[in-house]
Amino acid sequence: MGDAAYPAPPSGSGIKTAILVGAIVALLAANVYMYLQLDRVKTDMAKLRESVLTEITNLRETSSVTSQTAKRHLDSLKDELETTRRQANSMATQAKAEALKHAEQLASQIEAEQKKQQEQVASQLSQVKQSADTQIAAVNTDVTGVKSQLGMTQAELQKTVADLKKVTGDLGVQSGYIATNGKELAALKRLGERNIIEFNLGKSKQPQRVGDISLTLKKADPKRNKYTIEVLADDKITEKKDRTINEPVQFYVAKGGRLPYEIVVNQVGKDKIVGYLSTPKDQVARN
Structure with a gap:
């Protein structure tokens, strides 16, 4: 049978063409995939940017609220400090007044006690003086008696000595x-x-x-x-x-x-x- 029954084998240029076509198709597919991925990344970046902006906004609002709260608390503390100072001044004034009053009471009490003691001492001195005067008078009487007895004794002794031999x-x-x-x-x-x-x-x-x-x-x-x-x-x-x-x-x-x-x-x-x-x-x- 002759050559017409079997087709002739492709030439080398046909294979190259097929390979090139396949490469182009693969490249197009890769570009499409990269495009899709890029678009997806853009979408994610937009979402991330929006989320970050939202977080920043919320943080600013929260910071503002916190600052206001802190300021109110600080103002409250300042008011409380001022009130405490006024109370302290008031209490100090009251304590000073009470201390002065107590000191005056003590001074009056001391003066009364001193007066009472002076009166007691004066009374005791009067009693002692009276008792001393009585005792001195008695002693004087005793001394007079003793002197008289002594004189009699001495006279008697002299008489008795004169009688001694x-x-x-x-x-x-x-x-x-x-x-x-x-x-x-x-x-x-x-x-x-x-x-x-x-x-x-x-x-x-x-x-x-x-x-x-x-x-x-x-x-x-x-x-x-x-x-x-x-x-x-x-x-x-x-x-x-x-x-x-x-x-x-x-x-x-x-x-x-x-x-x-x-x-x-x-x-x-x-x-x-x-x-x-x-x-x-x-x-x-x-x-």
């Missing part, structure tokens, strides 16, 4: 005043020239302490008013035998100096004697 003791030494009874003994003590130690000595085998010496009664004869004693002084015993009442019985001790000790017996009873020991005031050891 000075005699020579058993050692031949002139004695001081001799008391023969209780009244004269009291006067002798008041005279104060010598130390006076009274004793009531009973008969005993053991010495009895009288002042700084010891005495032992050996014999007592009330009928003859005589007695015998032993004197223990400076570790030495001296017997004074058959002495009579109111006779100064004298002896020396080391610390008595040049003045003798004296024993005077005023009463002689059965197995006892009553009298006193007289010692020098200034006792200095003899050389």
Whole structure:
């Protein structure tokens, strides 16, 4: 069979043409798609712009409202501050007035209390003065009485001292005043020239302490008013035998100096004697 039964294969230019046509179609399709996308983007941008403008408008309105609210609140605070200041000033004025009133009340109260205390002090001083005057008068009366008694006592003492006698003791030494009874003994003590130690000595085998010496009664004869004693002084015993009442019985001790000790017996009873020991005031050891 011949060539007419089969078509001839396309040439190379036909393929190129087909490819070019396909590319053009694809390009057109891409442009259409890009156009559509661009239009869509424009629409979205317009919507976005409108939304942004709306937000800005709303924000401005909100900001305006907020500013107005803040201003009103600030004005309210300013008004409240002013009111508070006026109240504070008013309260300060009132407090000052109340403080002044209270101070005046305190001053009046203090003045009243001071006046009351002054009156009480004056009353107490008057009472004290009256009591003192009464006591002074009583003391003056007592002093007058004491002076009178003292004068009488001194006069009596002088009279009693004048009645006292000075005699020579058993050692031949002139004695001081001799008391023969209780009244004269009291006067002798008041005279104060010598130390006076009274004793009531009973008969005993053991010495009895009288002042700084010891005495032992050996014999007592009330009928003859005589007695015998032993004197223990400076570790030495001296017997004074058959002495009579109111006779100064004298002896020396080391610390008595040049003045003798004296024993005077005023009463002689059965197995006892009553009298006193007289010692020098200034006792200095003899050389």
